Amino acid sequence: SQKIEQNSEALNIQEGKTATLTCNYTNYSPAYLQWYRQDPGRGPVFLLLIRENEKEKRKERLKVTFDTTLKQSLFHITASQPADSATYLCALDIGTGGFKTIFGAGTRLFVKA
Amino acid sequence: GAVVSQHPSWVICKSGTSVKIECRSLDFQATTMFWYRQFPKQSLMLMATSNEGSKATYEQGVEKDKFLINHASLTLSTLTVTSAHPEDSSFYICSASSGRSDTQYFGPGTRLTVL
Numbered sequence: 001s002q003k004i005e006q007n008s009e010a011l012n013i014q015e016g017k018t019a020t021l022t023c024n025y026t027n028y029s030p031a032y033l034q035w036y037r038q039d040p041g042r043g044p045v046f047l048l049l050i051r052e053n054e055k056e057k058r059k060e061r062l063k064v065t066f067d068t069t070l071k072q073s074l075f076h077i078t079a080s081q082p083a084d085s086a087t088y089l090c091a092l093d094i095g096t097g098g099f100k101t102i103f104g105a106g107t108r109l110f111v112k113a
Numbered sequence: 114g115a116v117v118s119q120h121p122s123w124v125i126c127k128s129g130t131s132v133k134i135e136c137r138s139l140d141f142q143a144t145t146m147f148w149y150r151q152f153p154k155q156s157l158m159l160m161a162t163s164n165e166g167s168k169a170t171y172e173q174g175v176e177k178d179k180f181l182i183n184h185a186s187l188t189l190s191t192l193t194v195t196s197a198h199p200e201d202s203s204f205y206i207c208s209a210s211s212g213r214s215d216t217q218y219f220g221p222g223t224r225l226t227v228l
Contacts, residue, residue, distance in 0.1 A: 004156075034216065043119075043206045043219035044157070089156070101147075101217060105156040 002027040002102075006090055010108040019077040021107045023090030026071060028102070030092040033066055035075050038087045038106065047088075048075075080111045116140050117209050119220035126197055127228055133193045134223045136207030142187035143209035147217060148180070151204045163190055197227040 005024045013019050023033070032051040036044035050057045050066040050073070057064050063076040077084050087106040094100055116139040126132050136146060145164050149157040161177075163169035163184035171177045181193040190209075194201055204224055208217035 036219075041204075041222070041224070043117075043208075043222045046216050046218065049216055100159065100162070102159070103149075103157040105154070 004028075004090060004092060004102060004104040006088075006104040006107045008105060008107070010110055012110045012112065013080055015081060015111055015113050017080055019080045019084065019109055019111070021075040021088050021090075021109065023073040023075070023104055024071060025092060028071075028092055028094050029068075030094055032093050033064075033073050034091045034093070034101070035062075035064055035073075036089040036091060036103075038089055040087075044089055077109075080109075082111045082113050085109055085111050115216075115218040117143075117207065117218045117220040119207055119223050121223060122221060123224040123226075125226045125228065128198050129196055131193055131195045132197055132225060133191055134205055134207075134225075136190045136192070136209070136220050138188045138209040138218070141209075141211050143190075143211060144187065145210045146184055146190040147208045147210075148182060148190070148192050149206045149208070151206060151222075157206060160192075194225065197225070199227045201225065202227045 003026045034049045035047045038044045048064045050064050061078045065074045087108045089106040090104040091101050118137045120135045147162050148160045151157045159172050160175045161169040161171045161182050163182050165184050165187050169182040184190040204222050206222040208219045210217045
């Protein structure tokens, strides 16, 4: 069956450290993968998009890797800050005959001051 | 840029009534809009995809007669929950895109509570 898995347990880290979140998927061949941030009671906010032919992408303190062999993406936040505390969602474009995005359940990140 | 609004941000209604939620792209033309539903601590579940001027494509298990979607212009899509029941209580989120390969930009969501 097709699945997107993100660690359901919350990730707690100390301010200044690097947070690493994992997204694994099975039985998909996404054209690209996206990461979003979602705060409680709010809609997701787009962060980064990485395509299937890209290994790594960076944006300021954010870095995303995409390994289509392992079917895994890693999302890193360096020099984390309390304001980075949120739920981070992984999303795949599966492009099955149309534009369709499938979301993981997200991982909650807490950054302690 | 790429701002999407939703109205209302929250709504409480009685069982059996209908509720309309609006989704607007404020600074770009959205050829495609999506409607999602999210239950607490769960992922966003795509309900339907709509292209301007055509009928919406509903995901399996989503009743098209219960969740009416209209995408009458390039900046506005509406979702009407007809004859709402308590199990329809959820967080409804829309997103908009200007093209197939473009990122989706999400609205802030609408919290629906059906009593």
